Amino acid sequence: MRGKLVRDRIPEIILQAGLTPVIETASPEDYGRYVRAKLEEELEEYLSSGDVAEVADLVEVCFAAAALHGVGQDELLALARDKRQERGGFDSRLVWMGNLPGDHEPPAGS
Numbered sequence: 001m002r003g004k005l006v007r008d009r010i011p012e013i014i015l016q017a018g019l020t021p022v023i024e025t026a027s028p029e030d031y032g033r034y035v036r037a038k039l040e041e042e043l044e045e046y047l048s049s050g051d052v053a054e055v056a057d058l059v060e061v062c063f064a065a066a067a068l069h070g071v072g073q074d075e076l077l078a079l080a081r082d083k084r085q086e087r088g089g090f091d092s093r094l095v096w097m098g099n100l101p102g103d104h105e106p107p108a109g110s
Contacts, residue, residue: 005034035064
């Protein structure tokens with residue numbers, strides 16, 4: 001896979017810098033692979049830097065990933081709110097260390 005997925009205004013920004021971008025439009029078949037690669041890239045950038053701006057980039061790529069499944073931004077945020085209401089968020093910083101011997105695994109999607 002050549003190149004990488006960029007935000008819609010990046011070609012314009014490159015032109016404003018006096019450079020000439022070479023841009024292609026991903027085919028519908030390839031677009032999902034580009035989105036997944038971009039998710040990995042943005043996650044790695046956040047893990048390396050700890051910069052909250054990278055989290056904003058991750059959110060934008062998550063919107064693109066959801067759109068691959070026909071889910072818009074509002075619907076994705078509603079899904080996140082529903083999951084938070086059903087299972088909670090991560091506000092309490094809880095870390096699961098396993099179960100006592102003989103107990104069962106927790107439900108999927110923890």
